[in-house]
Amino acid sequence: MGRVVQKFGGSSVADAESIKRVARRVVATHKAGNDVVVVISAMGDTTDELLDLAHQVTPNPPGRELDMLLTAGERMSAALLAMAINDIGAQARSYTGSQAGVITTSKHGDARIIDITPGRIEKSLEKGFIVIVAGFQGVSQDTKDVTTLGRGASDTTAVALAGALGAQYCEIYTDVDGVFTADPRIVPQARQIPTLSYEEMLEMAASGTKILHLRCVEYARRELVPVHVRSSFSDKPGTWISALDEGNSMEAAIISGIAHDRSEAKITVASVPDTVGKAARIFSIIAEKDINIDMVVQNVAVGGNTTAISFTLPDADRPKAMEALEAAKEEIGFSHMTFDDAIGKVSVIGVGMRTHPGVTATFFDALAEAGINILMISTSEIRISVVIAEKDIDQAVRVAHTAFGFDSDTGEAVVYGGTGR
8 A cells, every 4th residue: 555645736626526526536546545645725716815805804914814814725625625525435534734733933924844743644544534634834833823834835735744654756736737848828839848856846946937836846855755746637647756867867858948937026236335245244134034035146346346236036025125225225335226027037947958068058049039138147057047028038938948949749738727736
């Protein structure tokens, strides 16, 4: 008997019929001889609707109460799926994140998992139950309050549970047939990728690919949990994500895919004194506000006296970052700040580029031929990212996809539920 964790996203349980379809798939896995733990997201757009409702009541809902509200969506899905499974002859038990033993930090809206104590899950599995866990939530170790893990974090719940339970693998069910070489909503000719390394998937998730939550991939790599991304609307084989086989890395595809991100903004801090410690102070102030920085560019000092530092960050954090820097303007000694929120990031990713020259030239030539200007550049061993104008993102993804020979003639990229998650 094996042990499997399955996660179903909101589009997979959008209505009653979808929940019944998921129930049949889960029961089939159980009848095949597996212990099955299911992690479930809120139905369809429930989380967005609850957020809208909260902001109709108050423009600034307290974090604790907002978490109490938002976790209701996953609890509804878990209970309904348990009912559907029981209705077709199997036994199921649903649990909240706290009942399942998901222990977190106390930061409301973006808590981190500290530990999982799955005693109740283990006992239910021993009795032959299918266990359903409400995703995206846990309980704070310090305050004992309900917490949420951030949008999209049901993936993280699933992989963390798979690691804690010693599952053979974790299946992430979504509304596309796996991970594709580009967003199928932008590139209908995108190809489904059969296998990816944790490193490639980490770079793709960090670069804007929404198919998996970034922390989910980090957990999977740390705990060596194989992740199987597939569609709940079809029986196609999907994409397997696992450890890189270094023995075959020389034969890996040069590029695995193209990712994009529309959620970033760029801040430029102008006329910063070109002295030791000024850049460190700028980014310390940003870090104190718990804001993640992506790309950083520092210009050559003008006349040896001042420089300009530009960096990208989530656009939602831009006002907070600028307010904090403005408060330290006199201390740092810069003259002014500017920002640009009409930008986006496009990245090419693949372990094969470690041993193949010319990837950068191919990428930049494709952008140049399309008349797309590059604003910033960042690289890693298996990624090249550029910041460009937001209006050019779709075209940049398409021309890069074509330049690296990814275009498929079969039109295999299908988004069944319309969201790509």
